Amino acid sequence: xxxxxxxxxxxxxxxxxxxxxxxxxxxxxxxxxxxxxxxxxxxxxxxxxxxxxxxxxxxxxxxxxxxxxxxxxxxxxxxxxxxxxxxxxxxxxxxxxxxxxxxxxxxxxxxxxxxxxxxxxxxxxxxxxxxxxxxxxxxxxxxxxxxxxxxxxxxxxxxxxxxxxxxxxxxxxxxxxxxxxxxxxxxxxxxxxxxxxxxxxxxxxxxxxxxxxxxxxxxxxxxxxxxxxxxxxxxxxxxxxxxxxxxxxxxxxxxxxxxxxxxxxxxxxxxxxxxxxxxxxxxxxxxxxxxxxxxxxxxxxxxxxxxxxxxxxxxxxxxxxxxxxxxxx
Amino acid sequence: xxxxxxxxxxxxxxxxxxxxxxxxxxxxxxxxxxxxxxxxxxxxxxxxxxxxxxxxxxxxxxxxxxxxxxxxxxxxxxxxxxxxxxxxxxxxxxxxxxxxxxxxxxxxxxxxxxxxxxxxxxxxxxxxxxxxxxxxxxxxxxxxxxxxxxxxxxxxxxxxxxxxxxxxxxxxxxxxxxxxxxxxxxxxxxxxxxxxxxxxxxxxxxxxxxxxxxxxxxxxxxxxxxxxxxxxxxxxxxxxxxxxxxxxxxxxxxxxxxxxxxxxxxxxxxxxxxxxxxxxxxxxxxxxxxxxxxxxxxxxxxxxxxxxxxxxxxxxxxxxxxxxxxxxxxxxxxxxxxxxxxxxxxxxxxxxxxxxxxxx
Numbered sequence: 252x253x254x255x256x257x258x259x260x261x262x263x264x265x266x267x268x269x270x271x272x273x274x275x276x277x278x279x280x281x282x283x284x285x286x287x288x289x290x291x292x293x294x295x296x297x298x299x300x301x302x303x304x305x306x307x308x309x310x311x312x313x314x315x316x317x318x319x320x321x322x323x324x325x326x327x328x329x330x331x332x333x334x335x336x337x338x339x340x341x342x343x344x345x346x347x348x349x350x351x352x353x354x355x356x357x358x359x360x361x362x363x364x365x366x367x368x369x370x371x372x373x374x375x376x377x378x379x380x381x382x383x384x385x386x387x388x389x390x391x392x393x394x395x396x397x398x399x400x401x402x403x404x405x406x407x408x409x410x411x412x413x414x415x416x417x418x419x420x421x422x423x424x425x426x427x428x429x430x431x432x433x434x435x436x437x438x439x440x441x442x443x444x445x446x447x448x449x450x451x452x453x454x455x456x457x458x459x460x461x462x463x464x465x466x467x468x469x470x471x472x473x474x475x476x477x478x479x480x481x482x483x484x485x486x487x488x489x490x491x492x493x494x495x496x497x498x499x500x501x502x503x504x505x506x507x508x509x510x511x512x513x514x515x516x517x518x519x520x521x522x523x524x525x526x527x528x529x530x531x532x533x534x535x536x537x538x539x540x541x542x543x544x545x546x547x548x549x550x551x552x553x554x555x556x557x558x559x560x561x562x563x564x565x566x567x568x569x570x571x572x573x574x575x576x577x578x579x580x
Numbered sequence: 581x582x583x584x585x586x587x588x589x590x591x592x593x594x595x596x597x598x599x600x601x602x603x604x605x606x607x608x609x610x611x612x613x614x615x616x617x618x619x620x621x622x623x624x625x626x627x628x629x630x631x632x633x634x635x636x637x638x639x640x641x642x643x644x645x646x647x648x649x650x651x652x653x654x655x656x657x658x659x660x661x662x663x664x665x666x667x668x669x670x671x672x673x674x675x676x677x678x679x680x681x682x683x684x685x686x687x688x689x690x691x692x693x694x695x696x697x698x699x700x701x702x703x704x705x706x707x708x709x710x711x712x713x714x715x716x717x718x719x720x721x722x723x724x725x726x727x728x729x730x731x732x733x734x735x736x737x738x739x740x741x742x743x744x745x746x747x748x749x750x751x752x753x754x755x756x757x758x759x760x761x762x763x764x765x766x767x768x769x770x771x772x773x774x775x776x777x778x779x780x781x782x783x784x785x786x787x788x789x790x791x792x793x794x795x796x797x798x799x800x801x802x803x804x805x806x807x808x809x810x811x812x813x814x815x816x817x818x819x820x821x822x823x824x825x826x827x828x829x830x831x832x833x834x835x836x837x838x839x840x841x842x843x844x845x846x847x848x849x850x851x852x853x854x855x856x857x858x859x860x861x862x863x864x865x866x867x868x869x870x871x872x873x874x875x876x877x878x879x880x881x882x883x884x885x886x887x888x889x890x891x892x893x894x895x896x897x898x899x900x901x902x903x904x905x906x907x908x909x910x911x912x913x914x915x916x917x918x919x920x921x922x923x924x925x926x927x928x929x930x931x932x933x934x935x936x937x938x939x940x
Binding site: 358 | 712718721912917919
């Protein structure tokens with residue numbers, strides 16, 4: 252079996268969904284003939300036709316609106332926004348309609364759609380191509396926010412998102428689109444939404460992360476093992492609704508937690524997890540919950556962005572502080 | 581290449597005189613009486629809702645006084661299987677589409693069950709964020725086209741709403757995709773306090789369609805025959821694969837923007853008085869009376885029947901049991917995620933012994 256990158260695994264899942272369900276349509280700018288700017292839809296229009304793999308005019312608010320209409324009218328649209336930084340014109344649709352249609356009609360109409368968007372830094376993109384604004388969507392009731400961190404999880408979670416009867420924001424960390432290859436069988440098996448994945452077991456500290464930062468988090472865990480610190484690594488995967496029990500039971504075991512995300516510090520989704528640990532896990536904590544995050548700055552242009560992205564070193568430093576607490580490491 | 585002309589259609593002038601030979605459907609006086617009956621309902625119901633807001637029985641309402649021919653005209657042109665994506669000022673159209681009085685009152689009264697239409701089950705709920713419904717209509721129309729269904733999506737927008745980028749994007753998508761959608765711009769001359777001439781330098785709003793390759797038409801929106809006729813033709817064109825149309829319906833908002841608005845702050849009352857002579861009911865009534873198809877007794881009977889129908893609907897609305905507090909969680913998702921269950925239970929616990937909900 253050929254090994255796939257994450258972006259190829261996304262493409263494989265989209266092809267599987269188109270094959271299995273005639274109501275599935277893909278739409279977005281350049282997704283058809285060109286196969287998407289990252290090639291996430293490569294070759295699909297040739298197989299499934301221009302009526303189901305639809306090139307749209309260059310208009311993000313419009314893409315948001317037609318996607319809502321398609322979903323409410325019985326299709327299962329998967330819309331691609333080329334970069335998360337371009338999605339803001341569609342906010343009105345996402346916040347005012349996608350997240351609310353089922354609720355405001357008490358289930359008479361619904362929005363079974365997936366909005367895909369590559370996000371995050373680290374590929375030396377131009378301005379507005381590198382932001383991590385997942386927390387904005389996580390704050391909106393009615394949205395599911397799902398972020399894969401490997402080819403296998405991209406395939407399984409995207410299939411689950413498409414089959415889900417409710418809207419899903421599927422944010423793809425593009426820095427790892429092509430950094431890792433895995434065997435990804437095209438077996439049509441979805442992975443569960445609304446559950447965290449425990450990627451590594453450990454007893455000394457819980458590292459909670461998602462998206463591209465999972466790579467540095469896992470690397471840090473390996474390095475820490477060499478220093479005698481066993482880290483448990485959790486990939487949150489579905490930010491909302493949050494699987495707090497998995498995180499909480501890990502922290503009950505380890506007594507320490509470091510949350511790692513690429514997005515800015517203030518109001519990042521790590522703050523939500525830290526707050527819930529304070530509410531529900533305080534008596535199990537041996538040290539303060541720490542966060543390793545991006546800064547409250549605009550993500551720098553290409554030349555300086557590597558100094559913004561979370562590094563293995565920063566994660567290790569945070570873990571050493573939490574393990575040494577109340578002493579300085 | 582689209583014809584750059586913007587045709588204008590009117591059959592009945594404000595005095596009830598026929599200015600152009602009536603279209604075929606309007607040769608049948610029973611059809612015209614039906615339109616008149618529905619417009620009269622809209623007028624009486626609108627007045628009732630406004631009064632109910634004033635007396636605190638509903639929190640807000642967007643009145644339609646003077647615009648009855650628009651909603652009755654286009655909604656009666658639609659087929660049951662078509663889908664309507666309207667604005668908050670389309671109440672009269674929703675009633676024509678089969679939304680019941682008690683459903684509508686629940687919506688204006690502040691209860692989401694008002695959007696659970698037993699009748700037009702695929703129509704969208706009335707939309708507040710301006711112009712967002714127009715792109716959605718294109719998506720609905722795309723689904724119809726993909727499945728080969730002979731159905732049309734109809735969406736409305738105001739003169740103010742036609743300034744929004746969403747509306748342009750919607751028309752552009754519709755033209756590029758050639759989908760069965762009809763855009764109805766309800767130009768009532770005022771977007772809250774902004775008059776039409778300051779809203780856009782475009783000579784007509786219908787011509788906005790021309791920029792994206794969609795034909796545009798203007799209609800006398802106070803002539804229900806003209807509205808019904810022009811929208812019927814646009815619908816049939818869309819249904820038979822002829823693509824979208826932009827119809828600008830020209831009417832006048834005879835009252836405030838909403839029950840929270842006071843139009844006397846920005847609008848000359850003399851302007852409003854002058855427009856009363858153009859209002860849509862009187863011209864059709866004059867025409868029917870002069871054709872010996874309607875008399876004073878018919879009018880009195882109609883009003884008695886309508887008022888009773890409205891009172892029955894209000895009684896049904898007021899007899900509804902309120903939703904329990906935890907109902908806010910019922911339809912957030914198809915199935916309530918585990919993560920929300922604690923919050924739902926907290927709401928139930930907070931109100932379980934409260935005098936407020938009477939469960940204690």
